[in-house]
Amino acid sequence: MARASKLPVAVLGATGAVGQRFVQLLAAHPWFEIAVVTGSERSVGRRYGEVTRWILPEAIPAAVAGLTVQPTEQVAEVPIAFSALPTEQARALEPQWARAGVFVCSNASAFRMDPLVPLLIPEVNPEHLGIVERQQRERGWRGAIITNPNCATITLVIPLKPLHDAFGVQRLMVTTLQAVSGAGYPGVASLDILDNLIPNIADGGEEAKIESEPRKLLGRLVDGSFQDAPLGISAQVTRVPVLDGHTAAVAVAFARRPAPDEAIACLREWRAPEPVRSLPSAPPAPVVVRDEPDRPQPRRDRDLYGGMGTTVGRVRSCSLFDLRFVALSHNTIRGAAGGAILNAELLVAQGIVG
Amino acid sequence: MARASKLPVAVLGATGAVGQRFVQLLAAHPWFEIAVVTGSERSVGRRYGEVTRWILPEAIPAAVAGLTVQPTEQVAEVPIAFSALPTEQARALEPQWARAGVFVCSNASAFRMDPLVPLLIPEVNPEHLGIVERQQRERGWRGAIITNPNCATITLVIPLKPLHDAFGVQRLMVTTLQAVSGAGYPGVASLDILDNLIPNIADGGEEAKIESEPRKLLGRLVDGSFQDAPLGISAQVTRVPVLDGHTAAVAVAFARRPAPDEAIACLREWRAPEPVRSLPSAPPAPVVVRDEPDRPQPRRDRDLYGGMGTTVGRVRSCSLFDLRFVALSHNTIRGAAGGAILNAELLVAQGIVG
Amino acid sequence: MARASKLPVAVLGATGAVGQRFVQLLAAHPWFEIAVVTGSERSVGRRYGEVTRWILPEAIPAAVAGLTVQPTEQVAEVPIAFSALPTEQARALEPQWARAGVFVCSNASAFRMDPLVPLLIPEVNPEHLGIVERQQRERGWRGAIITNPNCATITLVIPLKPLHDAFGVQRLMVTTLQAVSGAGYPGVASLDILDNLIPNIADGGEEAKIESEPRKLLGRLVDGSFQDAPLGISAQVTRVPVLDGHTAAVAVAFARRPAPDEAIACLREWRAPEPVRSLPSAPPAPVVVRDEPDRPQPRRDRDLYGGMGTTVGRVRSCSLFDLRFVALSHNTIRGAAGGAILNAELLVAQGIVG
């Protein structure tokens, strides 16, 4: 896909932790170019480079540093907006942008479970984009809202997809070990996490997302409505002293029990359908299975494929369920900004935007 | 219990990480006094204070620092020996001490699953000491070997005990988040664990222990033989950047499903039987249940009752099993040296030794 | 010193990190008893145990948990108040308490360099309390304000005191490696400090304190006025991923150069004058010198003498200055709450309060 010029995009809530990831990942994007950044009252009217306490290793991209921060309340004339807004703001403002004709690729949780909004992982359920037309019609929007899942859900669901197609996932137990960057900035206090861990996130809210979102993601779009996959899911989350990279320890019961080798082969052979696999941010393979007994590890595996890959290890039989494995992906790239960008790329590739 | 004088004890493998915990905890013990420390060839004949790279915060107890390290091969004339030996050495040498009349309270895994050796948690299965007489008779030993469980097993089994008695544990899934001190010293390299975690310990060996030891611990001694409890257990272990304190995220299915409040009440009401509850190292209550949504945490809860308490939190229903909770205890105190000392105290209180 | 009953005390700003240390350390104090806790508007009128996000390992002392939080603006009828107020509040409110007759032992920096306020370390400059009478007279206060130094200053000055008396400190360079607890709670974000360090604190403000406070502490009270010691001091501070315990790497030039052995002997022989050495919170010796090449270390040395001791190591010659050493003490105990409590004990022992 060659384009004469890049599509201008907005980043909503651009000064926060996920907003910064959007800015970083879009800096050299082949299709998109940041034209607008929005922020809170404190930042509006000032240069992005001035008001942003940049927490990523590389410097702020120069072209963005010079942009003046706009109020999120004022919809910009761009085809696509990436939203890193907090839930409540997302709930209030994303519909305004969609109504005005913008395709909002949102990392917020506000509309994920909305029956007219796709909860999208391009490798997993690209056909869910089929709901967009109905969303536009029923809501009276010229644009639309497209969401990506919770950062821990995505670590879990990507390897589940080919296993579900092949063997039929029925029940799963998951314990997550999540990185501090998932809480944003300043987020987790060092006094709370050095030499420590916390066995909860958002007072049960994170577990509720992990127990519900996979049903929608692995479900089907039938006659214009989502039918959830009938999975039983039970989750325990923890926060650990890791900077980036969520780890999920998973046990799964299937309709047909695969031998570990079958499951490994299934994961290794899996490729995203076209056009997903050719999108600029798509990893060469959605999942890489490691044979070493001590992988995946967050620091050593989170940057696989620019942070868009998912690493699976310790695939083995489970005496109570059928299969156990450990999955890992980068929570602020694959699980947030990078995932939303991949969603936008799919919108363009399918001609919905562009 | 008042004693005229303290019982002399030996610490086998006294220079390592667990050996140091024995030395620290026994320094001010009301019943026991360290008379002998043994070590490897490198240390034998030199002063303990010289050869030990002491890794605990407090200074080496002066009385022990001056002891000359003895070879473990040479059995000392003491009624009790605490063993912090590596597995292979334990397998070779602990029987020699037992044969010569010493009661070996061992933290090693070598004999834990031996059908004639008690795997003992005084609050959980004190009646298992009944096997000792048979052990002595069949092995021809004047002393005996008594073992304590794996450091992660113990975190799991202590809260399971009252629940098992009340509701009948049938199946359980556990994911552990284990501290680096569990690997001894030098143990886990900082390059492997800073900003990282490792989803395995001992290449599956730790999980095998957690999946087998609880069956023996919750089993019964019937006509002089152990009958395992028929539990289904599936475990996933991880190593996290925490110094001390193992955390276990647990889901349990019972014969009779308790409401979370019932389970909490059961845990809170549970007390160890006499004489266990009056032993010097016994915690006032085996389990403390915390109501806060973010507890237990290793740094904030591991030192409960001098490191001998177990903290349980997040007790709630599970959609797939019956109950979920998170348990935590100090792995080198409750889960190793302190546990073995409590075992020795029970031996004395029951008149088996002393 | 035997007292019929304990003195009632207030803790100002009791819900924060240093406030919690006051509460913890005073819980079992032989002379003092917490009668009043004050907090911000958000907390006033509610129980301390409810409004405090307790970050220390042990539980909130029950007697304090039940106290109702009072507004700091309302002076209580207590002889002593411990202040953990932020600087600006301390500046506004501590004089009100002093005027009303309360002896305010403050950890705030607001009045440390006030020419009428003692900046006190009992082992170092107990005679500075002589200014109190003049402070009361000139300010028209029935109580008084007594301050303790910055948490890094105190690590530095305690070992300097005997060296200064013996050899005459002239110039010193110091680089500190400071714990995150020094920034309060939530304080340092984990995203800023995991696998990282920060080469500044308070934008140069911490260095300014370290470069000025020692001059007052090692100075003299002459004819009712403080005469600063004429020291040249240059400081570089850093924040490191350590929970508690500030480390200071120091190089000192003296009027008379001591050999390292002389300096070590001087530090080891030093004892606080009476009545300081008999105060309940006074460490047995102000400084412990370690011979091991790798000490002091924060985790292993910060709790010396209940966190009131200072550990010195690596005492050696310096090719540019005369002596190099590394000092360490617990920043929220010796360097904050514990230091202020020791100050209050001295007030009582000298009959100024009580």
Place this chain on the structure above:
Amino acid sequence: MARASKLPVAVLGATGAVGQRFVQLLAAHPWFEIAVVTGSERSVGRRYGEVTRWILPEAIPAAVAGLTVQPTEQVAEVPIAFSALPTEQARALEPQWARAGVFVCSNASAFRMDPLVPLLIPEVNPEHLGIVERQQRERGWRGAIITNPNCATITLVIPLKPLHDAFGVQRLMVTTLQAVSGAGYPGVASLDILDNLIPNIADGGEEAKIESEPRKLLGRLVDGSFQDAPLGISAQVTRVPVLDGHTAAVAVAFARRPAPDEAIACLREWRAPEPVRSLPSAPPAPVVVRDEPDRPQPRRDRDLYGGMGTTVGRVRSCSLFDLRFVALSHNTIRGAAGGAILNAELLVAQGIVG
């Protein structure tokens, strides 16, 4: 510089931490290609990919993974060898390789202070390569040994170079905060460094290197002999819980005192001489000065220019010396493998090898 084909090179001691960095950095090198990897007896004869416990995030480069590990004792026919050997092995074996005609670019300390061996930082003292001819003649070698400095020395000396040329460095005090990767693998035990720091490295040996190497580096080659720069240096090193990146807090006295702005301008204007600045691994500028009050930080600045840049911050006046600043560079790239590769590139560019 365009080459028809790449020069084959050897990596000596390729399986360790620094050896792995060599392998990683050389994988895509435009001039060099790894033809030989050597290792210890345990590894010889087996595939590199099998015997290496790879600790870097990216996978082992496939071309190297398949190489059979050779014994270091057997000199290979390559023009250049990169040495990551331990000191004693380097002392014994590097001369054998040099004698046989190989130019050994060594990261070992064995020959750094040898009066016939260049201690080389291309941006700092490229003219020191002039000693090579004399080294070859006097030692009877067809190759030569070229060394790079200690990983902390290099962080310090790079920013000193332009300041020395402009203002004449006379004395300097330095405190380092060094990353755990500097100790190799397994290196620093997690039990020694989590929530802790260690105020020493190699029992004073690291400080001795930092106090001596800069004199040679900033010295001159006069009539075929090195004349050390007459600098007074005093160092205190510390190990901190940081993975990569050494930080140095520096105070410098000059012959002519620069204002901070002059020093900053001097650092910013400095460029390496040709041909150094055009070498493939040379950073665009040797030093980047940051204005933010809280930089440099290891995690956020170590990867500047692929880990070959040096970041300086907090440039300011010092009340006792003339100037204070904080410098940071990547210890296993700029300070080890990357530095040695840059040295080799200079050898090629100057026609000494090729």
